[in-house]
Amino acid sequence: MTKRAFTFPGQGSQAVGMGKDLAAAYPEARAVFQEVDEALGQRLSAIMFEGSDDILRLTENAQPALMAVSLAIMRVLQAKGIRLVDHAAFVAGHSLGEYSALCAAGSFSLADAARLLRIRGLAMQKAVPVGHGTMAALLGLDLAVAREVAAEAAGDDVCDVANDNAPGQVVISGATAAVERAVEIAKAKGAKRALLLPVSAPFHCALMQPAAEAMQAALADVTVNAPVVPLVANVLAAPITDPDDIRRRLVEQVTGVVRWTESVTWLTGPGGVTHLAELGTGKVLTGLAKRINAEAVATAVSTPADIDAFVAELSA
CATH class of the missing domain: 3.40.366.10 (Malonyl-Coenzyme A Acyl Carrier Protein, domain 2)
Incomplete structure (x- = not known):
């Protein structure tokens, strides 16, 4: 049916x-x-x-x-x-x-x-002032690893999982410096791709x-x-x-x-x-x-x- x-x-x-x-x-x-x-x-x-x-x-x-x-x-x-x-x-x-x-x-x-x-x-x-926040797509990592990446990258900044879009497609969001760090950490943890997104603000984060x-x-x-x-x-x-x-x-x-x-x-x-x-x-x-x-x-x-x-x- x-x-x-x-x-x-x-x-x-x-x-x-x-x-x-x-x-x-x-x-x-x-x-x-x-x-x-x-x-x-x-x-x-x-x-x-x-x-x-x-x-x-x-x-x-x-x-x-x-x-x-x-x-x-x-x-x-x-x-x-x-x-x-x-x-x-x-x-x-x-x-x-x-x-x-x-x-x-x-x-x-x-x-x-x-x-x-x-x-x-x-x-x-x-x-968030323009330039102070951004988002990145982490491709090829599961949600649990993406959360680890965000936590490790955050430091004193905000870096959160924003969108769990599909298996192996997670978007993170937060302070620009933290998200940039997360991109590098994700690559080291085996992400197929990790790339900054062309967005005007860091949606779905603290x-x-x-x-x-x-x-x-x-x-x-x-x-x-x-x-x-x-x-x-x-x-x-x-x-x-x-x-x-x-x-x-x-x-x-x-x-x-x-x-x-x-x-x-x-x-x-x-x-x-x-x-x-x-x-x-x-x-x-x-x-x-x-x-x-x-x-x-x-x-x-x-x-x-x-x-x-x-x-x-x-x-x-």
Whole structure:
């Protein structure tokens, strides 16, 4: 029996031109982009469709932009008779993708999700001066060894595991000097590759505490409804539905580990999920899903052709 989860991508999946094909093809997508523009008081859609990569990559733009594309796809599916509650047993999102997942599942309004992600992006950028923090990918090391690397490299600085993306793909985050040390230690411990990432801030580590406080204040001011299906939370790798719990976990997520390997393992194990559909820009989560559980069927729904194929599959 087919059981699905809808997943939503995180930062790094953005690309200039994102959403443009959807806006050209579907009035529902155009309406989403317009609503996000109005909520932010900015033509974010113009940056997405034909802006410069440098401007789009700014955290304050990339985060709401990725959410907007995911929700545009969701609205188009709804217009074609595909309701999330009828076809997904769970939702999950990678980092900022949790906001997309929650918006798709009815916890946040689209305008609130856009404004929260703008606040989140600005707060994360402001938490650490540019150049003082960074992130690195450690490839070919398991999570336990990556934790050892981070601890050894930290010294008096912050160096934390940030993302457990898939077996052999762990991202660390912290003070620039500590992360640079970690890259060398990881190579000595047998990493296939260890490389600094082109990010503007050290996400998901203790240095993000000021951003966590900003999100606690922001989330206290918005309505959070129970999602129509459970969210498998990044920091728990387990399902939640209670609005107060959702607020708490979204705050913890700013400084906490994105436990993506465990989340997909839970979904495709105890959760009983057989099919994972990634709604949004790119195919990053689809690739990770296949590395985490080769038996799970993973599909990216990103383009108008993908949407047609997905609707046909769900309607069969």
